[in-house]
Amino acid sequence: MDLPSDFAAKINDTISHYPVSKRSATLPLLHLFQEEMGYISDESMNWIAKKLELEPINVLEVVTFYPMFRRKPAGLNHIRVCRTLSCAMGGGYELMEHFCKRAGITRHGHGAGGHGDPISVSEDGKFSIEFVECLASCGTAPVCMINDEFHEGVTHQDATELLENCPDKEEYAV
Amino acid sequence: MVSLIKKPHPKERRMIFKNVDRPDWSNDIDTYLKDGGYAELRKAITMQPVDIVNEVKASGLRGRGGAGFPCGVKWGFIKQDGPKPIYLICNADESEPGTFKDRYILHQDPHQLLEGILISCWALNVHLAYVYIRGEFPEAAKIMERAIEEARAKKFLGENMLGTGHKIEVYVHRGAGAYICGEETGLIESLEGKRAYPRIKPPYFPAVLGLYQCPTIVNNVETLCHVKHIVKMGGAEYAKIGRPNNTGTRIVCVSGDVVKPGYFEIEVGSITFGELIKDFCGGLKKGRKLKAVIPGGSSAKVLRAGEKYTLKEKAADGSMVEKQIGLEDIRLDFDTLAAVGSMAGSGGVIVMDDSRDMVWALNNINEFYAHESCGQCTPCREGSLWMKKITDRIVAGGGVEQDPSVLKSVADNIAGKTICAFGEACSWPTQSFLAKFPEEFAAKATKSIPPPMPPEYTSEAITENDTIATMTGARGAGVMAVEAMK
Numbered sequence: 001m002d003l004p005s006d007f008a009a010k011i012n013d014t015i016s017h018y019p020v021s022k023r024s025a026t027l028p029l030l031h032l033f034q035e036e037m038g039y040i041s042d043e044s045m046n047w048i049a050k051k052l053e054l055e056p057i058n059v060l061e062v063v064t065f066y067p068m069f070r071r072k073p074a075g076l077n078h079i080r081v082c083r084t085l086s087c088a089m090g091g092g093y094e095l096m097e098h099f100c101k102r103a104g105i106t107r108h109g110h111g112a113g114g115h116g117d118p119i120s121v122s123e124d125g126k127f128s129i130e131f132v133e134c135l136a137s138c139g140t141a142p143v144c145m146i147n148d149e150f151h152e153g154v155t156h157q158d159a160t161e162l163l164e165n166c167p168d169k170e171e172y173a174v
Numbered sequence: 175m176v177s178l179i180k181k182p183h184p185k186e187r188r189m190i191f192k193n194v195d196r197p198d199w200s201n202d203i204d205t206y207l208k209d210g211g212y213a214e215l216r217k218a219i220t221m222q223p224v225d226i227v228n229e230v231k232a233s234g235l236r237g238r239g240g241a242g243f244p245c246g247v248k249w250g251f252i253k254q255d256g257p258k259p260i261y262l263i264c265n266a267d268e269s270e271p272g273t274f275k276d277r278y279i280l281h282q283d284p285h286q287l288l289e290g291i292l293i294s295c296w297a298l299n300v301h302l303a304y305v306y307i308r309g310e311f312p313e314a315a316k317i318m319e320r321a322i323e324e325a326r327a328k329k330f331l332g333e334n335m336l337g338t339g340h341k342i343e344v345y346v347h348r349g350a351g352a353y354i355c356g357e358e359t360g361l362i363e364s365l366e367g368k369r370a371y372p373r374i375k376p377p378y379f380p381a382v383l384g385l386y387q388c389p390t391i392v393n394n395v396e397t398l399c400h401v402k403h404i405v406k407m408g409g410a411e412y413a414k415i416g417r418p419n420n421t422g423t424r425i426v427c428v429s430g431d432v433v434k435p436g437y438f439e440i441e442v443g444s445i446t447f448g449e450l451i452k453d454f455c456g457g458l459k460k461g462r463k464l465k466a467v468i469p470g471g472s473s474a475k476v477l478r479a480g481e482k483y484t485l486k487e488k489a490a491d492g493s494m495v496e497k498q499i500g501l502e503d504i505r506l507d508f509d510t511l512a513a514v515g516s517m518a519g520s521g522g523v524i525v526m527d528d529s530r531d532m533v534w535a536l537n538n539i540n541e542f543y544a545h546e547s548c549g550q551c552t553p554c555r556e557g558s559l560w561m562k563k564i565t566d567r568i569v570a571g572g573g574v575e576q577d578p579s580v581l582k583s584v585a586d587n588i589a590g591k592t593i594c595a596f597g598e599a600c601s602w603p604t605q606s607f608l609a610k611f612p613e614e615f616a617a618k619a620t621k622s623i624p625p626p627m628p629p630e631y632t633s634e635a636i637t638e639n640d641t642i643a644t645m646t647g648a649r650g651a652g653v654m655a656v657e658a659m660k
Contacts, residue, residue: 134272
C-alpha cells in the first residue's frame, strides 16, 4: 500500500504521541485512514496492524466496535442526525425524514436494535445519512452534523439550505 | 437556527463558564493570558504538590462526570513514590444524554481546561496526560490541539515546564462514537487501542492499575477546570461556595419542554427544580403542565411531578425531622437528589410536560442503551436489547399485559450484575419509569397474546402467515423443511 508522503508523516507523528505503547495509536490511525479514504478497507486494516505490530484481528475488532468507523464508503456528504431523547422531543425523527426526502435517500431498515449497518446512501452517492446517539447539545435540539460540521436548532428550512450548500464534488468528505 | 440564551442569569455564579458567550472573548492563548490566564499554574509551581492535593481535598470538590466521587479522595489514592509513572486523563467523552457542558468549555475556553490539567499534572507528579475527546467533537479536538501547541510555545508544557525542570506532555486522543468510553476503565482500554470493555474493580482501580497498568487519574473536563479555581481561592475558601458536602458551582444543562433551554452555572444546591424551570428557563410551554424531570442525565431515575418526596433534615435543635416536598422544591445538589432516590449525575436535566408519552420516552432511552452496551456482560448485552424490544412492542400497540412485569424483571436482573455501572445506567430508567408511571404502561400493554413479530425480528415466512410461531408450529415448519430436503 503506497501512501502519500505527507500522510505517512502524519501517521508517524501520531504514533509518537504514544511513547509507551504503539497499540494506543490504533484509533487515531483509523481516523486518519477514514478521513483520507472515506472508509476503512481491509487493506488499510492490514497496513495498520503491520505498522503497529499487531495481528489484523486486533484492528478489525476495534473497527467493528466503534460506531464511527465504517468498512464501506458513505456518500460524498455524510449526515448524522441525533436520535436521542431531547432531540427526539425536539423533532429529530421529523428532521431525519425531511433530510431523506430532500436528499433522495431511502432509509433501509436496520437490524434489530439498530446495530449492523446504519448508513443509507442516496442513489447518486451525493448524500448519506444515519441516526446517531446523543451529540451533546440537547438544549438546541434538534441537532445534526454534516461531515465534520455541527448544526443546532435545525428547522426543516435550515436542513434544505444545508443540503443545497453541500459540495457536489470533493476529494473526500468525512 | 435557534441559539441559547447568551447572557448569564442574575442568579448564576459563573466561574467555569465565566468566558463562555463573552462577546469580547476568543479561544486563543493571547486572550486567555490578557485575562490573567495561567496565573494559577504559576502559583501552583511555587507550591508543594502534596499541598495542592490537600487543597483539593479541603475544597470538597466532587467529580462532575456523573458519580460525584470526591476528587481529593480519588487523588489521595495515588501512591506518588511508587516505581511506576503516573498518568492523567481528562475525560472529555461527554455523551450522557441531556448533558452539554463540556462542549462549551472545549470550544470556547480550552486554555482554562489545559491550565487545570497542567496544575493537576504538577500536583500528581504526572509527565504524560491525555485528553480523551469524543469522536463526534472533531472541531473541539482541533481547538484543543491548537491550545496545546500555543501553550507549548509559551513553555507552559514541554520538556521544561516554566523552568521547573518538570516535563509534561499533553496529547489529544479522539474516541469514535462509543458511549461506554465515558466509563473510566472503558476509556483506558480505548486509549490503549482496544475495544472499550470496562475492567473489573477490584483489582483494576485506575489509581492503582490504570493506563498501561500504571496509576492513573481520570477526571471530567469540568472537574479539572475547578482545580484551577481551587488553587486560586484556596480549598477552604472554595468550600464556602455551595452547601456542605456539595461544594462549588456546577453547570446544569436543561433541555426538553421548557421555553428557554440552556446551561446555567449555579452554586451547588442554591436553587430548586421549580426555580430552575420557572426563573431560569422561562417555564413550560403555554398551557402545559409539568409531568416529569430526569435530573442528571438519561440514566438518572425519573422524578414525577405531583408526587411527594420524603427528606430528612436537621432541625434547629439538632434532631432529624422528616419533611415532605414536591418535585419543584427539590434542591439541585448531590445529597438531596440521592435522598429522593435519583442522582445529580452529570447535571443534564431533561424536562417533560404533560404532552409526553412516558412509554415512548422510555423506549427512546432504551434504544440508546441497547445501542451503547459494550456487550461484555451477558445481563446487560441481552437485557438492554430485550428492554428495548419490549418497549418497542408496547409503543407499536402490541404490548401484552405481562410486559411491564417482564420489563421490571429484566431490569432487576441487570443492575448490580455487571462489571461496570452501565448495568445500573440502563436499568434505572426502566425501573423508575415503571415505578413512577405504572398506569401509562398498563394502559398501553393490554393484549392477551403477543402479535406477530415485526419483520426485522423474524423470517419472512412467519410474517406472511401472520400467526405466532408456537412450538408445534415451529416443529411443523422444521418437519416441512426436512421433507423439502428429501
